[in-house]
Amino acid sequence: xxxxxxxxxxxxxxxxxxxxxxxxxxxxxxxxxxxxxxxxxxxxxxxxxxxxxxxxxxxxxxxxxxxxxxxxxxxxxxxxxxxxxxxxxxxxxxxxxxxxxxxxxxxxxxxxxxxxxxxxxxxxxxxxxxxxxxxxxxxxxxxxxxxxxxxxxxxxxxxxxxxxxxxxxxxxxxxxxxxxxxxxxxxxxxxxxxxxxxxxxxxxxxxxxxxxxxxxxxxxxxxxxxxxxxxxxxxxxxxxxxxxxxxxxxxxx
Amino acid sequence: xxxxxxxxxxxxxxxxxxxxxxxxxxxxxxxxxxxxxxxxxxxxxxxxxxxxxxxxxxxxxxxxxxxxxxxxxxxxxxxxxxxxxxxxxxxxxxxxxxxxxxxxxxxxxxxxxxxxxxxxxxxxxxxxxxxxxxxxxxxxxxxxxxxxxxxxxxxxxxxxxxxxxxxxxxxxxxxxxxxxxxxxxxxxxxxxxxxxxxxxxxxxxxxxxxxxxxxxxxxxxxxxxxxxxxxxxxxxxxxxxxxxxxxxxxxxx
DNA sequence: AAGTGGTCTAGACCACCTA
DNA sequence: AGGTGGTCTAGACCACTTT
Numbered sequence: 001x002x003x004x005x006x007x008x009x010x011x012x013x014x015x016x017x018x019x020x021x022x023x024x025x026x027x028x029x030x031x032x033x034x035x036x037x038x039x040x041x042x043x044x045x046x047x048x049x050x051x052x053x054x055x056x057x058x059x060x061x062x063x064x065x066x067x068x069x070x071x072x073x074x075x076x077x078x079x080x081x082x083x084x085x086x087x088x089x090x091x092x093x094x095x096x097x098x099x100x101x102x103x104x105x106x107x108x109x110x111x112x113x114x115x116x117x118x119x120x121x122x123x124x125x126x127x128x129x130x131x132x133x134x135x136x137x138x139x140x141x142x143x144x145x146x147x148x149x150x151x152x153x154x155x156x157x158x159x160x161x162x163x164x165x166x167x168x169x170x171x172x173x174x175x176x177x178x179x180x181x182x183x184x185x186x187x188x189x190x191x192x193x194x195x196x197x198x199x200x201x202x203x204x205x206x207x208x209x210x211x212x213x214x215x216x217x218x219x220x221x222x223x224x225x226x227x228x229x230x231x232x233x234x235x236x237x238x239x240x241x242x243x244x245x246x247x248x249x250x251x252x253x
Numbered sequence: 254x255x256x257x258x259x260x261x262x263x264x265x266x267x268x269x270x271x272x273x274x275x276x277x278x279x280x281x282x283x284x285x286x287x288x289x290x291x292x293x294x295x296x297x298x299x300x301x302x303x304x305x306x307x308x309x310x311x312x313x314x315x316x317x318x319x320x321x322x323x324x325x326x327x328x329x330x331x332x333x334x335x336x337x338x339x340x341x342x343x344x345x346x347x348x349x350x351x352x353x354x355x356x357x358x359x360x361x362x363x364x365x366x367x368x369x370x371x372x373x374x375x376x377x378x379x380x381x382x383x384x385x386x387x388x389x390x391x392x393x394x395x396x397x398x399x400x401x402x403x404x405x406x407x408x409x410x411x412x413x414x415x416x417x418x419x420x421x422x423x424x425x426x427x428x429x430x431x432x433x434x435x436x437x438x439x440x441x442x443x444x445x446x447x448x449x450x451x452x453x454x455x456x457x458x459x460x461x462x463x464x465x466x467x468x469x470x471x472x473x474x475x476x477x478x479x480x481x482x483x484x485x486x487x488x489x490x491x492x493x494x495x496x497x498x499x500x501x502x503x504x505x506x
Numbered sequence: 507a508a509g510t511g512g513t514c515t516a517g518a519c520c521a522c523c524t525a
Numbered sequence: 526a527g528g529t530g531g532t533c534t535a536g537a538c539c540a541c542t543t544t
Contacts (some may be wrong), residue, residue, distance in 0.1 A: 015529080016532060016533090017532080017533075018358070018532080020532090031488050032475045034439075042509075042510060042511085043510075043511065044509085044510080044511095052533080052534090053533060053534045053535060053536085054534090054535080054536085055308065055514095055532095055533070055534075056532085056533060056534080057536090058511085058532095059532090061511090066319070072510095072511060072512090073510085073511080073541090073542080074510075074511050074512065074540070074541050074542075075509080075510050075511065075540070075541035075542035075543075076481070076509095076510065076511080076542055077509095077510065077511080077542095078510090078511080078542080081437065082437065083343055083437055083439050083440055083472075085348075085349070085440075085442065085470065086345055086346065086349045087345075088344075088345050088442045089342040089343065089345070090342065090343040090344075090345045090442075090444060090494070091338075091340065091341075091342045091343075092338055092339055092341050092342070095338075096338070096339045114300055145490065149284045182543075183337055184289075184335065184499065185336065185499055185500065186336050186497060186498060186499030186500055187336055187338075187497065187498045187499055188495065188496075188497050188508085189338065189341045189495065189496050189497070189498060190494065190495040190496075191342075191343060191493065191494045191495075192464070192466075192489055192492070192493045192494075193446035193447065193464040193465055193466050193489040194446065194464050194489070195462070195464050209448070209462065211445075211446040211447050211448050211464065211465075212446055212464075213445075213446050217338065222285045232520095236445055236446040236447070239445070240443050240444065240445045241343070241443060241445075242441065242442065242443040242444075243441075243442050243443075244439060244440065244441050244442070245439060245440045245442060246439030246440055247438065247439060269512080269513060269514090270513080270514075271514090273515080295528075295529060295530085296529075296530065297528085297529080297530095305514080305515090306514060306515045306516060306517085307515090307516080307517085308513095308514070308515075308516090308533095309513085309514060309515080311530085311531085311532095312513090312514095314530090325529090325530060325531090326523080326529085326530080327521070327523075327529070327530050327531065328520090328521070328522035328523035328524075328528080328529050328530065329522080329523050329524075329528095329529065329530080330521055330523095330528095330529065330530080331529090331530080
């Protein structure tokens with residue numbers, strides 16, 4: 001037995017006990033006390049050492065599990081994971097913050113019209129070729145610069161009033177914030193790299209053949225009917241998805 | 254009071270109670286029993302209705318929270334969220350599965366050499382310009398087709414034996430699986446769209462100016478020292494990151 | 507057989523929101 | 526004031542792995 005570290009749980013209501021314990025364990029791992037592959041103390045051991053109940057310890061471990069810092073093996077123990085690229089997930093948060101910054105970001109509707117579905121549109125929106133659909137084109141302007149071009153096809157259904165709500169300038173924010181639209185149930189998203197076409201480059205005020213992200217979205221309602229299909233064309237020099245892997249605790253010295 | 258649904262928790266050990274309860278709630282939401290914005294029954298109410306303890310109910314709600322299906326407001330209740338783009342996260346899983354499919358995927362080391370750090374390398378790896386560094390170039394071949402070109406700079410440190418371990422053909426897989434390398438602590442990843450250069454196109458057996466993903470990685474060791482900086486150039490026509498938002502329960506009719 | 511993580515109970519107190 | 530979610534306890538039993 002070595003000198004007991006003066007690490008303990010404060011019960012002054014500062015932070016939840018399970019959070020404090022998780023922070024302590026993370027710090028140990030951070031410092032290299034437990035290297036990748038090493039086994040953490042058992043849950044019952046942690047109960048005794050920190051004078052908390054089993055459930056509280058479990059919640060702490062669950063936090064580390066969620067953050068991908070450790071993995072558990074039933075009947076064996078809890079082990080520190082080595083960082084791997086697999087753990088990396090790219091979130092849309094940064095993307096979203098741009099939309100929500102209303103002071104610097106403006107959405108401009110370029111055009112809204114009724115069109116006829118071609119093969120691709122009919123396929124995506126479960127229509128027949130030649131059926132009516134609605135096309136809305138928007139430009140997202142950041143500090144006066146157009147940086148995202150959005151093109152969206154909606155099913156033509158006057159009863160659903162989708163058009164009216166979509167046509168509001170704030171509708172784009174709505175997609176991100178998730179307000180109103182109780183008709184939408186779920187959506188598929190995909191990201192691929194693309195080249196700016198002449199038209200897209202013109203709208204985005206740059207030159208063609210630039211690298212860009214194409215973020216495609218397809219939303220469905222509660223009947224399983226596709227409602228909206230569209231894509232965001234984002235200037236590649238303005239966007240980048242970032243993330244971290246491994247155990248990185250930002251600045252708590 | 255309406256007719257009680259014959260939904261109840263089975264205690265036959267089939268699945269954990271908290272999981273079953275979460276599934277029941279998800280199904281209700283899925284069916285539109287609780288529309289976006291609607292309030293779920295209170296936790297104590299769920300305890301009574303399903304004859305489980307508060308902790309079990311809480312775990313169920315926690316699951317729904319993690320999946321972004323509901324949000325809770327302390328002192329008020331639990332509410333169904335509307336789907337929003339924000340919830341979408343793009344995982345590296347698909348990317349990883351390609352690497353792990355050893356039957357169809359082969360890694361080929363094109364070149365490994367000692368080089369001198371230019372300004373960019375020196376900056377990323379915290380070296381001085383002109384310092385020695387190691388450059389490794391690999392090609393990932395899928396069904397005989399080269400689809401990813403990987404370029405990686407490592408600090409030149411004979412003591413650390415990083416080179417030897419990195420040079421193994423399996424090292425790339427190791428980055429994903431997270432085996433061995435106990436010296437790596439954490440890493441930063443970023444994705445941006447790019448155009449294939451002439452050299453890159455030649456290696457990937459396609460034409461220049463094609464759209465591609467550039468996945469950049471920077472790994473650090475336990476001393477905070479950058480160890481490895483590199484990028485994966487992925488043919489855009491072969492890769493796509495996908496995700497879903499909203500409450501989508503795959504095939505349980 | 508002993509130890510480990512996974513699940514669960516039946517309460518408790520608190521902070522917060524709504525009325 | 527009463528209801529709600531957030532935290533926590535001090536046990537229990539189980540399935541599993543290790544010795």
